[in-house]
Amino acid sequence: MTGLRRADKEITDRGEVEQVLREAQVGRLGTSVEGRPYVVPLSFVYHEGAIIFHGAGEGKKMAEIARNPRVCFEVDAAELIPSDNPCNFNFRYRSVIANGMAKILEDDPEERLRCLRLLVEKYAPGMGSAMTAERMASFEGLAVVEIAVDEMTGKRSPA
Amino acid sequence: MTGLRRADKEITDRGEVEQVLREAQVGRLGTSVEGRPYVVPLSFVYHEGAIIFHGAGEGKKMAEIARNPRVCFEVDAAELIPSDNPCNFNFRYRSVIANGMAKILEDDPEERLRCLRLLVEKYAPGMGSAMTAERMASFEGLAVVEIAVDEMTGKRSPA
Numbered sequence: 660m661t662g663l664r665r666a667d668k669e670i671t672d673r674g675e676v677e678q679v680l681r682e683a684q685v686g687r688l689g690t691s692v693e694g695r696p697y698v699v700p701l702s703f704v705y706h707e708g709a710i711i712f713h714g715a716g717e718g719k720k721m722a723e724i725a726r727n728p729r730v731c732f733e734v735d736a737a738e739l740i741p742s743d744n745p746c747n748f749n750f751r752y753r754s755v756i757a758n759g760m761a762k763i764l765e766d767d768p769e770e771r772l773r774c775l776r777l778l779v780e781k782y783a784p785g786m787g788s789a790m791t792a793e794r795m796a797s798f799e800g801l802a803v804v805e806i807a808v809d810e811m812t813g814k815r816s817p818a
Numbered sequence: 819m820t821g822l823r824r825a826d827k828e829i830t831d832r833g834e835v836e837q838v839l840r841e842a843q844v845g846r847l848g849t850s851v852e853g854r855p856y857v858v859p860l861s862f863v864y865h866e867g868a869i870i871f872h873g874a875g876e877g878k879k880m881a882e883i884a885r886n887p888r889v890c891f892e893v894d895a896a897e898l899i900p901s902d903n904p905c906n907f908n909f910r911y912r913s914v915i916a917n918g919m920a921k922i923l924e925d926d927p928e929e930r931l932r933c934l935r936l937l938v939e940k941y942a943p944g945m946g947s948a949m950t951a952e953r954m955a956s957f958e959g960l961a962v963v964e965i966a967v968d969e970m971t972g973k974r975s976p977a
Binding site for chain 1: 847850861
């Protein structure tokens, strides 16, 4: 049963935790407003202790963050390991759960541009510099968010 | 930029939403306690409007649910689509976000067994019936949780 008896193994090496964050293509933002949790998948980039993503300024993600900037961010990579033992199934996985404060970047165009370039560079390597201030200005209603990570925990299985 | 300009496409067919839930190997539970969101990946099974998973009775997931049973549950399947247009990247994806109330099954051994069998059957097809009451009793400290889904929303891209 999913490694219930074996203690989940914390990844103690900060470099490995950061590697898991850097390699993940999709992460999930968790928010909490008035006791209602919300989890949504998104593309993102991890850079020097911050998680950066973007979205529609009028969207639900931004409304949630505006009401409570304390967020959780999760990534995982898992594959099922077949077992000969009935009732036993296990995943090979690595995951990271990060907590932090999210900030919608509004006042500083240079900071927005820096973050957007990092995001483009992750998914379209070599193309970050093609994101110019003019191009950024053409995206109406674009919100860029930076999560300053307070703490993060990585786990892997098998140990 | 990640489909910002094109409206995300809601999956309106309930059967397709349920298919996305059934096919996902890993889902993420979102909880909310005192304004702190928490997101954690887990194995699960979707069955007739309910999401079932298990875990250590003393673990953080169960502590969170005990304090606030209102949860969110998310699954996604995504792959990056290369683009010729610099600054443009898109994912082909399907995702589901479900909201509901989680209940830790404690008083009814038959209900616990039924849920564990469904879980085993998903990951080890044909093996569900190998989960017996005796075997279940051997898992000390095992908590089984059923989320009664109130509402769920699916999205896919491209439309």
